[in-house]
Amino acid sequence: MKFLKYAAAAALLCGMAWQAHGANPTPVGAGPLPTDSVYRLALPLTDAQGKTSDWSQLRGKPRIVAMFYTSCPYMCPLIVESGKAVEHALPAADRAKVGVVLISLDPKHDNPAKLRAMAAERHVDPTQWTLATPKPDDVRKVAGVLGVRYRELADGNFNHTSALVLLDANGRIVARTEQVGSKPDPAFVEAVRKQL
């Protein structure tokens, strides 16, 4: 009987929580991280302003994540364009609801100044985009949780898979696309819309 009372109270609380979040049943950026959240990986990132904080600070908003490096001659500009293309496929009012995060594969060279220069050169919206560099020892791990494969080449360039990964507000991978360029992948855009 006592149990039933607790169950009823719990159900009531759940109902209230549900209502507070409207149609979205996922508690946004609150409570313990889900066990399949990439933010379970402790990952200090240094951003273009030189500020270092763990990437779990990105929690609370869906994020489109990709790995890149600033001196990348060919593919990485395309990755940036893909991020923009997905952004522009959303209604203007919704763009602020999703962030884009570019994580460097090249901590040896990609300091905050390089990140800032690239953000300016590629005209990305600094309020929506985060360009950041992990510690050298963490690159293989973040690539591991994101499913990105890479190899440093003899000339200092990187050979890498060019995936855009969509994280929900809790850091769970909900979609990915390897289609890069100014034409967004419609299935990926749809997955982003579902997160808003």
Add this chain to the structure above:
Amino acid sequence: MRAALAGCLVFACIAAGAAIAAGAAPRYVGLPGGEFRTALRYEDYKGKPARVAPFALMRTPVTNGQFLEFVRAHPEWRRDRVPQVFAEPRYLQHWAAPDALGADAKPDQPVTWVSWFAADAYCRSIDARLPTWIEWEYAAAADETHRDARKDPAWRERILAWYSRPSSQALPRAGLQAPNAYGVQDLHGLVWEWTDDFSSLLVAGDNRDQGDPDKKQFCGAGALSMDDRDNYAVLMRVAMLSSLEARDATTNLGFRCARSAP
């Protein structure tokens, strides 16, 4: 000559240091390194030999018993506590319980069903790291008497014979094989092994959208191909490692740790 001697001294020291730390049988053996021609062909270093720095490598793969000690000391790596993002659901599934081995996991068998994240955490917990691919390939090129036995047809045959054995049989104990020319055991014929940089093995065959520039999977040049197509030992390892995600675990995939020369 002097440089070679100094190199030998350095690696003797690593081995000796490791021996003291591990008690009776030294756990690591020192490898001198040097120029090494990988069986892989990368567009970016066209047949030039790679340079392997002196390093120490565990004589045998990490066993169930050793991994159990690690899991007890670091319970966040128990199969019932590890975040799914670091290990798939089959992680350590052959153990009787999250903190006990049982009949299907003998203490002296190599540990398998471990993800790359778990293998990496184990090595870091003992101030070591996973070997790189080139270090593994370099150590595994040796037979019992030669540092580079790769052109020997008999050696190749022996390795092929292992691949043709069904993997449903129980794993032998670690350390049963004769040491190779460096003193390392079980590199072939026991388990597959993680390398630190397994995800740098970008095999062109992985790219299902070849020819479509919009779907080009790799940035820039450098997908690898095989320079030595008869070297099945390497070919099969690379095919396997290049197909894995860092959270994957399989029935015959284990690991051993390495240390850089100080």
